[in-house]
Structures are given as C-alpha cells and as structure tokens.
Amino acid sequence: MTWAVNSCFVTLAILFLWRVEEIAEACSCSPAHPQQAFCNSDVVIRARVVGGEEVDAGNDIYGNAIKRIKYDIKQIKMFKGPNQDIDAIYTAPTSAVCGVTLETNGKEYLIAGKLETDGRMHVTLCDFIESWETLTATQKKSLTQRYEMGCDCKITRCTSIPCTISSPAECLWLDWVIEKSVNGEQAKHFACIKRSDDSCAWYRGAAPPKKDFLDIEDP
Structure with missing residues (x-):
C-alpha cells in the first residue's frame, strides 16, 4: 500500500514538473498599442520577405547549439533604426519560445524589432509584425x-x-x-x-x- 502511494506521488510530481516546464516554454506577451510597439522598438521597417532558413547562432552556456530562423528580406523603407539597410531578420525556431513565422513568397510586412549587439535585427511574437496591406x-x-x-x-x-x-x-x-x-x-x-x-x-x-x-x- 505504501509503495502504491509513493508511486502515485512520484507520478504526480513528474506530471507537475512536466506541466511547469511546458508553461515555462510558452510565449506570453502583454498587448501593446501600435504606437507603443513603435516607441519600444529599436528598428521599424517595411520589408518584403524573400527567403528563410534555419541557422546556427552559437552555443548556450551549456555548450548546446542555439538555432535561429533567418529570414532574408528586401527593405523597402526604414521608419526607425540605424543608418544602414537591414537585409535579414532573426527569430527563435518555434512559437513556444516566441519565434515568428513569416511567409517567404515576397509578402510585404511592417516589422518592428530589437537590434542585437552584433547589429542583427531580432524579432519575437511580442513585437509588432503585420502584413503591410492590412494596416x-x-x-x-x-x-x-x-x-x-x-x-x-x-x-x-x-x-x-x-x-x-x-x-x-x-x-x-x-x-x-x-x-x-x-x-x-x-x-x-x-x-x-x-x-x-x-x-x-x-x-x-x-x-x-x-x-x-x-x-x-x-x-
């Protein structure tokens, strides 16, 4: 009987930890007015997405490879950002970790995001990214x-x-x-x-x- 109770507690503990991990991996964003998104972003551009691929982005502190999705873009207009054209944006590989999925058939987007220390533009599901034609x-x-x-x-x-x-x-x-x-x-x-x-x-x-x-x- 004791063994059965202990086994039950172990099972519940495993399920609990699995659920906590699942929640931790979910992407959660606080809604923002488009103006807030503009003001809080390092870069805001209108661009056409022309390609995408998974790339290596170094290693984490444990030595595990970090994957990113790189979208090749054709910048049409910069509304806010550095004095240089942006030719690619980077995002996490899955939506669970706030990765963004974009159409790569030349569709135009308004894209707001952050500028990393290496000069790359990074975007997440929490950034303001909209099809240009829907604005x-x-x-x-x-x-x-x-x-x-x-x-x-x-x-x-x-x-x-x-x-x-x-x-x-x-x-x-x-x-x-x-x-x-x-x-x-x-x-x-x-x-x-x-x-x-x-x-x-x-x-x-x-x-x-x-x-x-x-x-x-x-x-």
Missing part, C-alpha cells in the same frame, strides 16, 4: 508623422471599467472594454500625441466613426 491609412501615416511625437506619452490599457489615468501625460486605451479586442478603433485609427502643455491626448487620423474616447480630430 490602416492612419497606421501607415503615423509611422512617419505621429507615433514618434507621442513616445513621451504613456498609453494605459483599460481591461475593465472603471479605469483611470494617473497623469495628464497618459492616454487611456479602451479597445478591450469597448470591442473586446486589442485591434480596435484606437489601435487602428488613433495616435496618442503630446500637447504644448505636456499633456497627452488621442488624435484621429483617417475617418472611422467617432467614438466616446475621441479627444481631438484632424481638421
């Missing part, structure tokens, strides 16, 4: 005219009512409570811009239907 006119315009103007502002995501801001330099992001989506009207059609008095407010670009959160609209 709204406001999002495309904001990449060159709006988002950077609001990088000193803080966008606070509201997850349930009531929610408030703690500073005039914040914009309240209400997409989740209004539309149950982080890709709602504010994400698609608004940018949070700093005013002359250092407060921040939402500005609308292209003309979607007006919402309750609208502060200022383009003339």
Whole structure:
C-alpha cells in the first residue's frame, strides 16, 4: 500500500514538473498599442520577405547549439533604426519560445524589432509584425508623422471599467472594454500625441466613426 502511494506521488510530481516546464516554454506577451510597439522598438521597417532558413547562432552556456530562423528580406523603407539597410531578420525556431513565422513568397510586412549587439535585427511574437496591406491609412501615416511625437506619452490599457489615468501625460486605451479586442478603433485609427502643455491626448487620423474616447480630430 505504501509503495502504491509513493508511486502515485512520484507520478504526480513528474506530471507537475512536466506541466511547469511546458508553461515555462510558452510565449506570453502583454498587448501593446501600435504606437507603443513603435516607441519600444529599436528598428521599424517595411520589408518584403524573400527567403528563410534555419541557422546556427552559437552555443548556450551549456555548450548546446542555439538555432535561429533567418529570414532574408528586401527593405523597402526604414521608419526607425540605424543608418544602414537591414537585409535579414532573426527569430527563435518555434512559437513556444516566441519565434515568428513569416511567409517567404515576397509578402510585404511592417516589422518592428530589437537590434542585437552584433547589429542583427531580432524579432519575437511580442513585437509588432503585420502584413503591410492590412494596416490602416492612419497606421501607415503615423509611422512617419505621429507615433514618434507621442513616445513621451504613456498609453494605459483599460481591461475593465472603471479605469483611470494617473497623469495628464497618459492616454487611456479602451479597445478591450469597448470591442473586446486589442485591434480596435484606437489601435487602428488613433495616435496618442503630446500637447504644448505636456499633456497627452488621442488624435484621429483617417475617418472611422467617432467614438466616446475621441479627444481631438484632424481638421
């Protein structure tokens, strides 16, 4: 009987550790407004993906080989980044460790990511990566005219009512409570811009239907 109980505990312990490892390997990201993604990224480019392959990226501290997926790209425009063209981006090999899967048939993307110390651009599932054709006119315009103007502002995501801001330099992001989506009207059609008095407010670009959160609209 004792042996059976001990065996049961061992089995449960193994299952528990396996579950912990599985959870640890999962990729989890905090939703970000496109403006936040722009401001937090080292590099933001429009590019065409033309190829991809698995490559070695050195060894970890235990001597095990580190694999990465290298995507060859043709840079079309750089919105933010170093004074050099980016010809490849790197990502983890699986989505479990935040690896990104891109189409390699020449599809165009907006790609935001980090610049590593060796000059390579690295991207994860937590970065803002979207098909160029799915971006709204406001999002495309904001990449060159709006988002950077609001990088000193803080966008606070509201997850349930009531929610408030703690500073005039914040914009309240209400997409989740209004539309149950982080890709709602504010994400698609608004940018949070700093005013002359250092407060921040939402500005609308292209003309979607007006919402309750609208502060200022383009003339």
